[in-house]
Structures are given as C-alpha cells and as structure tokens.
Amino acid sequence: MASLYLATTDGGFEEILSAEVAQQGGIVKEIRQGKVVFERGTANLSTLRKLKCAHAILAFVRFIENVPKDRAALEILEAALLDKEAWEPALLILQEWRPDLRGRLPTFRVTAHRRCSVRPKHQYSSIEISGFVGSALHETMRWPVRMENFDVEVQAWLLDCTATVAISLIYSCDAKLYTRDSAGR
Incomplete structure (x- = not known):
C-alpha cells in the first residue's frame, strides 16, 4: 500500500489545495470536504511544508465508512484500527519527517473532532x-499515552x-514541524 498524505484546508478550498499539491509534484488521490489525500510523488519535504492553502499536513491512516451513530461505532472504529498494516504506511511517513523518533516508543495522544x-x-x-x-493504537503499537x-x-x-484517522506532521498554517514543543501552542 502506498504511503499517503492528508492535507486539511477550509471547506471550499479543496480544489485550490489539490492544484497546489499537483503543482509541487504530489499525486492527488481523493478530495473530501476540507481534506485532500495525496501521494508525495516528486514533491520534496521542504515543498510540502510550504503548501500555502494547507492548515495541516498529516500522514493518512485510513477512512472508515458507514460508521453508525449509536455507541456500536466506538467498537467499529477501534476494530478498524487494530490492524497494524493499516498504520504502517503512515508510520513510514512519520519516520521520514521525525527521525528523532527512530529507535524508541514515542508517546502519543489522540484528538478527535466530531460533527x-x-x-x-x-x-x-x-x-x-x-x-x-x-x-487501538496502544494495543497495536504499544506506544505509551x-x-x-x-x-x-x-x-x-x-x-x-x-x-478519518491521520498522524499530525505539520500543524497549522505556520508550517512548523509538529513536535512536543509546538503542541502546546
């Protein structure tokens, strides 16, 4: 499976962001409300850090469709993310962007947005x-929370x-690498 990126933007700007990604050498795979999923293609990391229309750049993990609105959804989400192979492409991207994490178990948190x-x-x-x-992530990767x-x-x-589940790489329009130093902003 190819390693995919996810860029977020304001609703209505998805086409502009996808054009910007393509202009930089990325290969757009899917456009959804406020999100563009793409392969890196020939784009280099410094170029991706400077996408003007993107609020954030993330390593895409997966879309999970047909999530019910009742409480059964929580177990469906967890089960869909227990597959280590689902995380592996995103983790390869994370290692490239964050070489400081190699050779150790990183700590993590999950931030959820629901509408x-x-x-x-x-x-x-x-x-x-x-x-x-x-x-699911802790059980799969044994990362501490x-x-x-x-x-x-x-x-x-x-x-x-x-x-939609993804791992943060660049947070906010200021294109700073997402590290624990920038997390408290």
Missing part, C-alpha cells in the same frame, strides 16, 4: 472517540458517518 449535520446525532462524544482510537508533552498526535475526524 453530525443530520439527525439523529451521534450517541457518543469526541472524548470517547479519542479513547477508542487511542486504545501522554496527554501533555507527547511526541505524536493522532487526529480522528468523524463527519456524519465517515471517520
């Missing part, structure tokens, strides 16, 4: 999503019935 635009609403909170995604001063942040978005 439901149609009724019925989700029957669980973002904090519960974070817990189940974090449990740390809510502050963590090495890696995993992002989980749940928009209606589709979940």
